[in-house]
Amino acid sequence: MPPTKAKPLWIALLLALIVLFVLFKQRDQDSHAPLHGSGDRAIPVEVAAIRRGPLFLQRTFSGTIEPRTQFIVAPKVGGRIERLYVDVADQVKRGQLVAQLEDSEFRQDVAEAMARLAVARANQVEAESRLEIAKRELNRTSTLNQRGIASESTLDAARSEFLASQAAVQVAAAILNQEQAGLAASEIRLGYTRIKADWQQGDDQRTVAERHVDEGNTVAANTPLLTIVELDPLIAVIQVTEKDYPRLAVGQQVNLTTDAFAEQLFTGTVSRIAPIFRKSSRQARVEIDVPNPGHLLKPGMFTRCTLTLDHFVDAISVPAMAITRRNDRTGVFLVSEEGTSVIWQEVQPGIQDGKQIQLLDTDLHDGLVVTLGQQLLDDGDTIRITTRRPDSATETMKP
Secondary structure, three states: OOHHHHHHHHHHHHHHHHHHHHHHHHHHHHHHHHHHOOOOOOEEEEEEEOEEEEEEEEEEEEEEEEEOOEEEEOOOOOEEEEEEOOOOOOEEEOOOEEEEEOOHHHHHHHHHHHHHHHHHHHHHHHHHHHHHHHHHHHHHHHHHHHOOOOOHHHHHHHHHHHHHHHHHHHHHHHHHHHHHHHHHHHHHHHHHOEEEOOOOOOOOEEEEEEEOOOOOOEEOOOOOOEEEEOOOOEEEEEEEEOOOHHHOOOOOEEEEEEOOOOOOOEEEEEEEEOOOOOOOOOEEEEEEEEOOOOOOOOOOOEEEEEEEEEEEEEEEEEEHHHOEEEOOEEEEEEEOOOOOEEEEEEOEEEEEEOOEEEEEOOOOOOOEEEEEOHHHOOOOOEEEEEEEOOOOOOOOEOO
């Protein structure tokens, strides 16, 4: 194509592009004009009523069921387990015999201690007889010395023998006491082979939760044999962050649910609140007493614990969706009495109960607030209500 004919074609294409750009720009301005209230078109929004009534701040924490008390059965002496009298899930009474260690060596120790005690008693009798003889000899020598028949050296020898006999009696008595103590210790060690569940506090009957050994095992002293727990009441343990910690108090009521009994609601009471936070998690341990008369709950179960941390009898609240941020301020768009425009109202949020948020120190008591579409609004914009969200007293309506 000759160059003289191509130039008008390029000019025509350039003009066409300019016209399309102008039309697109105008269309874009027209489409955004109503969104900022500069046009006559109303912005469609959804609204909901300001609610007045009771409001509760509730939190649900994940926790674990644990026994409030547990007793570890362990022998005080080592040996081979000859017999286990209970097993997992068995009921155990306080002081009941639960295991027996092989005791032949301990019985032999008792027999040897008894033999040593008999020897000690015989030695004491012998020492007392020698003391009696030494005493008579001392008396006779003293009499002869007074008559001038026995010399002073003979008298000294008799006196020395008497004193030695007295000391021998005392030594024999001490050895006798020692052997008696040895016999008592041997009998105590023999008693340790009979292992009993001797917990001190709580109910007189508990349940075997775990068995750690089998019959025939050789165990050292203080090796755990059985774990015995109390199943009523139990405790639920939860971890609480700093945000919720100030609202907790001993005695607060708690509702608990478990996966095992999804349709059943259990209740409990906050019993202990840790005074420190763990450095690793920045959380504090909270214990909840849970009555368990039917023994449905078991230690180790997962649970969800719901606590009411605060409540207001007559609170002003709006749906959480109505809360909007504008220039670092928090507020809501209040629908005018005519229902055709909105007013920006700054508010101070309080507690949140589900989808409702409390408004603190507010003069708002009734009316409607925008819950959907407020991101397109400014103060004074014209609106068109498409949907009114239902609350406890109203149903969804469409004008």
